[in-house]
Amino acid sequence: MDRISFLPLEIKLSILSRVSIKQAVRTSALARSWRNIWTHLPCLDLNSERDPLGKTCNFRKFGSLYVVSPSWIQRVRRLVSSLQGPLSVFQLHFSGLCFFCSDECVLVRSLLDLLLQKGGVKTLDLAFYINPGKIHLPWFHSLQVLRLFGCHVALPTGFSGFHRLETLSMRYVQISNDDLNLLLRTSSNLISLVLSNCGTLQNPLSVNLSLPSLRHLEFTINDRTDYNLQNLSVVSFPCLEHAEIKYDRTDYNSQNLARMVLRLVTSVTMVSSLKLEFDVLKCLSLVILPFNFTIPRLRFLMFYLDVNTMDRKVYNAFFWLLRSMPFLEELQVDLKRVNYNQADRLAIPMKELLVEKHNGFACLERTVTSVTINMGKLDAIANIAWIQFFLLNAKGLKLLKIGYSDGGDMPSFIEVLQKAEVTSSDAKVMFFDRVTDQITKLEVRAKA
Template sequence: MAEAEASVDRISFLPFELKVSILSCLRIDDAVRTSALSRSWRYIWTHLPCLRLDSLRDPLCNTCDDHAVSSSWVQRVHRLVSSLRGPLLVFELHFYDHSFVLYDECVFIVQSLLDLLLQKGGVESLHLSFFNATAIIHLPCFHSLRELVLSACHVALPTGFRGFHRLETLSMFLVRISNDDLNLLLRTSNNLTSLDIENCGFLENPLSVNLSLPLLRHLEFTIDELVENFSVVSSPCLEHAGITIRYDSTDYSSQNLAQMVMRQVTSVAMVSSLILNFDVLKCLSLVVLPFNFTIPQLRFLMFYLNVNTMDRRVYDAFFWLLRSMPLLKELEVELERTTDYDQADRVPILMRELLVKKHDGFACLERTVTSVTIYTSWLDVIASIAWIQFFLLNAKGLKLLKIDYSSGDDRIPRFIGELQKEEVTSSDAKVMFFNRATCQITNLRTNDSN
C-alpha cells in the first residue's frame, strides 16, 4: 500500500498556476525540458510571466567572440519569446559579446525581439544589457512599462515617441543616449518615482538636465565628464538624493564643476535623506558658500570623506552643510584613507585643530541629532577619534555614537582610554564599537566614564 502511494504522481495534479510558479524558479532551459515529463506538463513553460536570459550563464553561449555563436544565441532568445503564449510581465536580456560589437544581424534580431515584446503587450519590467555594444537600439513605446533598466548599451527613441506614461523606475548605467532623447524620456515620464543615472551620454554632446518630475521620490545622479549641467527644478515629492562625482582625472579644481555641484546640492533642498560622496565636499570648498542656505526637511545625511586629502576649506564646506540642516536626526560618516603618506601627519593635526573644540551655530547638534555612525576600514586612533570627540562635545541630544570598523581591534583599549578623558555634552550618549568582520561589539556609556 505504501509503495502504491509513493508511486502516485501528485505534482502533476497541482493547479496550473502553481505549476507555472514552480517553473518560474528554474532556469529557462530546465523549464523547457519539463515538457518531456508528461502530457500535463507539455508547454506549461510557455505561460511563464518572467523571462531572464544571460549569455554568460548559458553553456551554449560560452564563446560569444564567435559571430555565429552570438547570432545563434540571439535567434534562440527570439524563438523562446515567440513561443510564449501568456503575457510576459518581466523580461531581462543580458547579452555579452566578447567582440564588443553587436553585429548587424544581431542588432536586427534584438530590434525585432523588442518589437515582438511590444506586440505581446503587458511588459511591466524591462532590463537590457549589451555590454560595450555600439549599435543603436530603438526603444518601442511599451504602454504597460513600470520599470526600465538599461546598462552598457546605445539606445535611441523612435520618431513620434510619446513616453512611458506608467514608468515608475528608470535606471541607466553606461548608456549612450543623446541629450535630446534623455530629456524627452524624462519629460514624458511624469509617473517616475525613482531615477538613477550614471555615466550616460556622449562627450561630444554632454547632458544638460533640469529635472521636473512631480512624483519623483528617489534620485541618484553621477556627475562626470559626460554631464554639463544637472539640477532639480521642481520635484516636490523628492525624499532621497544621492550625489556622486566621478571623473577619470583627479583634478577637481574646476570652478565650472564646483558651480554645477553647488547647483545640484542646493536644488535638492527639500529632501529628507541625502548621500554625498567625498568629492562633493571638495568641490563645494571651491565656491563661495551661502550660509543662509537650508535643507529644512533633511533628517538623514550620509557623506564620505577622504581623510588624507582634507584641508581647511573642506572642513568649511562640512560645517556649512551641517549648519544648513536644522532638523537633522541621523548622520553617517564614512572615512576613507588613501596611501598619500605625505599628508598623513599633517591631516590629523588639522583635524584636532578644527574639530576637537566647542562649536556654535549648529542647530541640529543643539537640538535634533540623536544618532551618529562613523564607518572606517582601519580603526585609526588619531584620525577617527577627532570625529568622535567632535560629536561627543557638540551634540547635546546624542543617544548613540557607533564606530563601525573592520580592523584594528587591538586599539579599542586606547580608544576607550582617550574617550574617558574627554568632555561629553550629552549625558545619555553611548559609544559602540562594532567590528563588522567579527560582529564583535564593545560598548561604552560616557556618563559612566565621567
C-alpha cells in the same frame, strides 16, 4: 497520487519562476499537464554568464573576449516566440567578457520588436558591458520599469512618452540630448530616476529635471560628465524623499562642476534622506556656499570624506551642511582610509577644527541621536577627531557606532576615546567589525 500536477496554474508558474529557463522548459517532459506550462511564464531572465540556453561554445572566442553568437540570440528569439505574453519582466544581461558584432545588434532589435508583438513588457532590463550599437526602443505602452546599462539607445519616431513609467535607470548610456529630455519630459509619473554617465562626447547634454512625482533621485557627476553635460537645469522636486549625489573625479578644480553639484544639493530641499557619495564635500569647498539654505524635512544624512584631502574649506562645507539641516536625526560618515604618510600632517588641523565646542548647529543641539562613522583602520591620530567632535557637540546623542575593517591597535584607540569629553549623558559607543560583524561596546561618561 500526483498532487503537484493538480496544483493551480499560478502556483506552478511560481515554482517555475524560481529555476532557470532551461530547467523550466525541461518540465514539459514530466507529464502532459506540464507540457506548455512554461510558455505562460511572466518573467524571463537571460544572462550570458550563466548561459541558461546552452554551453559557452555559443560565444566565439575573440582574444580575451567572447563574441555573442547569432545562434544564441536566435534561440532567445525562438524562446520568446513560444511564450504566450505579455511579459511582466524581461532581463537580458551580458557579462563583461561579451560583446556584439553588427549582425547581433540587428537580432537584439528584432527581439525587442518581438516583445512588442507579444503585448509588451512591464519591466525591461538590458545590460551590455561593451556597447552593441544603437538600439531603437519599441513603444511599450505598459512599461513601468526601464533599466539600461552600456547601451546606445534611440526613441521611436513619434514618441509621446512611456506614460506608465515609474522607474528609470540609465548608466553608461549613449543617448541624444533631444531623446533624453523628451523621455524625461513625457514621464510625468516617474518616481525613481538614476542618471550616471549618459550622453555622447559629440553631443553635450542640456538636461532639464522637472519631475513633479519624483521620490528617488540618483545623479552622478564624473570625468565623462565634464564633457557630456553642458547645462543642468534643476527645479524643485515637491515629492522627493531620497536623493543621492555622487561626485567621482580625480580633478577637483572644475568650478563649473562645483556649481553644478551645488545646484543639485540646493534643489533637493524636500528630501528626508540624502547621500553625498565620493567627494561631494571637496567639490562644494570650491564655491561660495549660500547661508540661507535649509532642508527642513531631512532626517538622515550620509556623506563620504577623503581624509587625505581635508583642509579648512572642506570643514567649512561640512559645517554649512550641518547648519542647513535643523532636524537631522541620524548621520553616517564614511571616511576613506588615511594615507599614513600624511597622518602627522593631518592630525594638527583636524584637532584644531573639530576637537572643540561649536555653536550654531541646531541639529546637534536638539535632534541628532545616532551617528555612524565607518573607517578602514582604527587609529588614534586621524580618525579620533571625528569621534570626539560628535561626543563633544551632540547633546542628545544616544548611540555612536564605529565601523572598521582593520582593528589596528584597538586598546590604544579605546584608551584615547575613554579620555574624550562627552556631553550627552545617554551616549553609548559601539564598535563593529564590518568583516566579521563582531561587536564591542564601550562605556563613556558625560563630563561636566
